[in-house]
Amino acid sequence: MAATVPAPPGPRVRAVLRRRSYRSFRPDPLPAETIRALRDVAASAPSVEGRRSGRVVVLDDPEVARRMPRAVTAGLVGKINPWLLRSNPPLFLVVAGDSRSGLRDGDRHWYNVDGAVAGQLAVLEATGRGAGSCWMAGFHERSVAEAAGLGEGERPLAVIPVGHPAVGPESGGSWLGRGWDAAAQRILSARRKPLERIAHRGRFGVPFIAGEVPWAARGVAGDDDAAWPGLGPLRPAAGFSGEPVDESRLAVLLECARWAPSAENSQIARHVVVEGRAVAGALLAAAFPDAPIETEQLPPLVIVCLAAPFPIRARTREQPFFLIDVPIAVANLLVAAADLGLGWQVAFRFEHHAVAGALGVPDDHRVVALVALGIPARAPAAGPRSPLDQLRPAG
Numbered sequence: 171m172a173a174t175v176p177a178p179p180g181p182r183v184r185a186v187l188r189r190r191s192y193r194s195f196r197p198d199p200l201p202a203e204t205i206r207a208l209r210d211v212a213a214s215a216p217s218v219e220g221r222r223s224g225r226v227v228v229l230d231d232p233e234v235a236r237r238m239p240r241a242v243t244a245g246l247v248g249k250i251n252p253w254l255l256r257s258n259p260p261l262f263l264v265v266a267g268d269s270r271s272g273l274r275d276g277d278r279h280w281y282n283v284d285g286a287v288a289g290q291l292a293v294l295e296a297t298g299r300g301a302g303s304c305w306m307a308g309f310h311e312r313s314v315a316e317a318a319g320l321g322e323g324e325r326p327l328a329v330i331p332v333g334h335p336a337v338g339p340e341s342g343g344s345w346l347g348r349g350w351d352a353a354a355q356r357i358l359s360a361r362r363k364p365l366e367r368i369a370h371r372g373r374f375g376v377p378f379i380a381g382e383v384p385w386a387a388r389g390v391a392g393d394d395d396a397a398w399p400g401l402g403p404l405r406p407a408a409g410f411s412g413e414p415v416d417e418s419r420l421a422v423l424l425e426c427a428r429w430a431p432s433a434e435n436s437q438i439a440r441h442v443v444v445e446g447r448a449v450a451g452a453l454l455a456a457a458f459p460d461a462p463i464e465t466e467q468l469p470p471l472v473i474v475c476l477a478a479p480f481p482i483r484a485r486t487r488e489q490p491f492f493l494i495d496v497p498i499a500v501a502n503l504l505v506a507a508a509d510l511g512l513g514w515q516v517a518f519r520f521e522h523h524a525v526a527g528a529l530g531v532p533d534d535h536r537v538v539a540l541v542a543l544g545i546p547a548r549a550p551a552a553g554p555r556s557p558l559d560q561l562r563p564a565g
């Protein structure tokens with residue numbers, strides 16, 4: 171049996187669990203090193219088939235940062251975020267996708283996935299460096315595209331202000347933002363669904379009852395005093411050893427998915443845990459009927475990530491929340507994996523209905539991703555690249 175995960179957890183897991191949305195910022199600028207790190211993360215984020223159909227633009231020009239709140243709140247939708255007009259963040263991330271020539275299958279525009287993963291990686295890098303942020307899907311599209319200088323055919327799908335969080339009356343932040351934060355954290359964020367409601371073992375509907383990971387279940391509060399090593403480049407594993415992933419690692423992974431931000435705190439992401447090479451093999455045969463996976467390429471663990479229905483379904487028709495919120499939770503899994511000594515491969519393009527059928531997923535849920543995890547193999551498996559290995563660096 172593999173060794174269990176020690177508590178307290180590593181810095182990346184702590185950042186995942188500590189992150190909360192902040193809507194009020196101190197007036198001071200972010201250190202140049204933080205801005206550089208955000209650019210690096212945005213530039214090196216993996217994407218579906220390495221195509222970079224979606225990306226994160228880092229906007230630290232003070233003039234652009236000054237104009238962005240008006241651009242966001244122009245029009246009707248942006249009016250849901252009046253706090254931004256007062257919160258003065260020194261930097262904005264704009265998550266954007268190539269609507270014209272980005273990779274897509276039918277109505278699934280994969281730029282949503284690329285943007286969601288890159289955006290969440292940048293958010294976690296900011297968290298690790300003590301900066302706060304807030305994903306925002308409520309904004310005026312044309313004004314934001316213009317203010318961010320997006321290219322022809324590119325559409326923004328989220329705006330993320332970043333700055334040092336202003337907490338407490340002496341912090342210099344706006345009362346509106348601080349009040350909004352306090353209310354949102356108490357009313358929305360604190361009401362996280364319990365793990366057994368969002369995670370299932372083996373088959374949809376069988377609650378995943380985790381062993382004790384008390385520090386993870388509460389989230390992690392307060393400043394991080396540990397030195398932040400940086401997220402580092404997020405790269406898929408070349409293959410997996412057959413060694414099983416122990417329960418404590420699994421519980422930490424699922425807690426990390428559970429603390430992902432989601433629009434309206436809807437927490438639509440669900441996770442079905444499929445354990446053992448043989449069981450994973452049967453599922454993957456259904457997922458990839460035309461591309462059988464060699465036995466030695468099979469992972470010992472697959473977390474199948476789904477979306478539950480929610481009344482607010484999409485930002486725009488092309489930008490459904492199931493293709494944004496679920497990949498954000500996937501990004502949390504991948505960042506946590508690095509701290510847990512696990513490698514990963516992720517697929518988004520496969521036979522979604524066959525996987526749903528095999529796991530008993532109800533018709534109103536959507537299967538989104540297959541996240542394969544395991545101890546990385548020492549040497550890459552022979553043969554062609556696994557069909558699971560779709561979230562890749564560019565090039």
Ligand SMILES: Cc1cc2nc3c(=O)[nH]c(=O)nc-3n(C[C@H](O)[C@H](O)[C@H](O)COP(=O)(O)O)c2cc1C
Pocket residue numbers: 189190191192193250251304305306307308309328354355358359429430431432433434435494495498
């Ligand atoms: C895709 C997406 C869109 C969001 N849009 C907004 C928004 O427009 N305004 C806002 O104040 N918060 C927005 N949020 C933040 C959520 O309300 C927040 O993540 C959720 O309440 C959970 O709280 P936490 O992030 O503090 O854990 C958004 C989050 C996501 C992931």
